[in-house]
Amino acid sequence: MTPSIHDQIYYPVSAERMVRGEGVYLYDEHGRQYIDCASATFNLSLGYSHPAVVKAIQKQAELLIHTTSAFQTDPVNQVVARLIGESPANLVKAHLKVGGGSEANEGAIKMAQFATGRREVVSLFRSHHGQTMMMASYSGNAFRKAPFPMPYPGSLQVPDPYCFRCFYGQQRQTCGLMCVERIDDFLEYASGGQVAAMIVEPISGNGGNIVAPDGYLPRLRRFCDEHDIVLILDEVQTGIGRTGQMFAAQHFGVEPDAITLGKGLGGSGAQVAAILTNDRLAGLPAHHHSFTYGGNSLAAAAAVATLDIVAEPAFLANVRATGAHILARLGDLRGRHRAIGDVRGVGLMIGVELVEPDGAPAVALTNEIARRGMAHGLVLRTSRYGYGNVLKIRPPLILTHSQADDICDRLDALLREVAA
Template identity: 70%
Template sequence: MLRGEGVFLYDSEGRSYIDCAAATFNLSLGYGHPAVIQAIKDQADRLIHLTSSFQSEPINELVGRLVAVSPKNLTKVHLKVSGGSEANEGAIKMAQVATGKRDVITMFRSHLGQSMMMASLSGNAFRKEPFPIIYPGGVHVPDPYCHRCFYKQRRETCGLLCVERIEDFVEFASTGRVAAVVIEPISGNGGNIVPPDGYFEALRAFCDEHGIMLIFDEIQTGVGRTGRMFAAEHFGVEPDAITLAKGLGGSGAQVAAILTSERLAGLPGHHHSFTYGANLLAAAAANVTLDIVGQPAFLANVRAVGDRIMQRLNDLRTRFPQVGDVRGVGLMIGFELETAAGEPDVALTNHLAGVAMNHGLILRTSRYGFGNVLKIRPPLTLTMDEADLICDRLEDMFQKELT
């Protein structure tokens, strides 16, 4: 690959691709956004890096901006992290110290990061299989996955068993000392699972009843991906902490943050700070990103182009039976590939992801190739014409590969 511009990536053979993965979902403002590039250049002329022991204008500005746009209960920001794994691990440490408890509840298909603690607490056995020792205290519970409900229920009559039965996991599968529930509001690597209405209200009530901290991993859903600044806003729930990374850097700056309530504040700095956390270049990029993404018209466009893609995918679903459930919010979209019997078709999913570049698309699959969901999460700068172009190319691919 030689260069990128907006939603497009260009290779050494002169071919162009629409990046429906936004470079592993990092590029909320696409490739080479001029305002982000200029902010980095301007900051580089002044000061590139500073120990996080000192205050600085870019960092202080970023803290203020994040508090201003976050749910009103989140008033503290920790920026001494430079990636999503570190942000999630820090939020868990804060919950453990604040509650005096240890265990962490996560979902079966969750992907919380690549550090040893995060790989251990994430779902999926293949994530942990090679390692002789994993971090203790993880309690994995079924996802709110209505299309393939673990409890074989229908949403109309299930009574939200995916929340109610967590009580059993606490009683029988934990130590009884649960510090936090960590959940992606819409699963990233796990298959773009969108929880049903009422799920997060019930989960919030469950956590309050048991003195458990509710942590939203918004590393993929945050910073406008759902058409709101945070998915927490879309679902109408205030978590005790939100973790951010990826899209916060706009066009690829390496920045992450932990937003917390007052209760989780106070973890001594020596327990969680990293070499390139609170980097000034990254903070400068993040400030510009928040300014752009925070514009009402920008977020309205994310919702509009996301709706267009969802409409066209549902149309394709009526014509190609291999396309199963289509789900998403904003530009956090995924669709399942299924056999004639309705079972996950992992082989077909990987095949389509492999040939997509022949059709000018870059697509990612779920669960590192073990899942049956293709994901559409392009940069948030996507225009309506580009949204239609994605769908035109998908339709062309389906015509050639599925008929």
């Protein structure tokens, strides 16, 4: 008997076999169409098989797929120049010799450690910064670390700016941003006194789409300056137009010491990532963080095509408009579905928090809605790898107004079905 793919493939896969994608839509072997509300793994910023990205990859494949990053290539030179040109003014260096977001985050931390001579790293509760041992150790979820006997040392987590479930029991109007002010206590009593960097997602990617409240990131920037701590913004999920600005740093009005990128930089799935830094972090010798497929010419060509499209003011305006429309529609659904406790987001990075009647996180319900979403033609993902209670709405940035309505209509029908 021929073994099942479920017996042979190491990780779990669904029963559906996908064969084609176009724009915001994914198609299975039976021809069923799904709106991908997760942009695959939040990395298809331009959706499936965007013509400009496909053309760039085809053209580059005929010339040069890969060469060692010790040499210049036109695509790499172009993407470096474009990223520096689009980034906050203080970021003047681009490091492309990384293959994904985990490697980008780890590299930025190494740069901070090298520049400061210190070793510890502060991150937030619920944060997710990658899958390597270092980044799993620095992320803010115990379940990510539990199976491994030797988590990477020097990790310190502090409360995130989760206003809906404030760690300090405060209200934003009167809290004085306690989630920043009290970090002093963690440094004094819980650290080893050797903090090099703080790494923060402007909007938590996997942790529940927690949006930094107004004033949080500028105040955190001042805090890091006061304590000579390098501030790294993990924009692997928020970067490249996701918030309606090229970088979330620009939306929140802050200049970090480094920005890390991945996912959406590849447009339609090219594997490319980058670290953008200021001059202070520019001194790490290349041999300390250099990966075989970093600086890949084919992926860089896709990234250039992606940046050409996303940088257009009209494109970013559409992200803001469709995102605002979805938020308004979801706000209306919140009034009609008691299970929706909160709706939050910026641009097309949106979260729907589901709650029990007593306000507790409705984790089982969240997973059930995501599971049933396929029958309604919706690909949905949940927070914290199924441990969380937030549905993540992050479709490709090419989403139209009518497609945004379609998502909301289908989600409304799905919620009514589950409630019944």
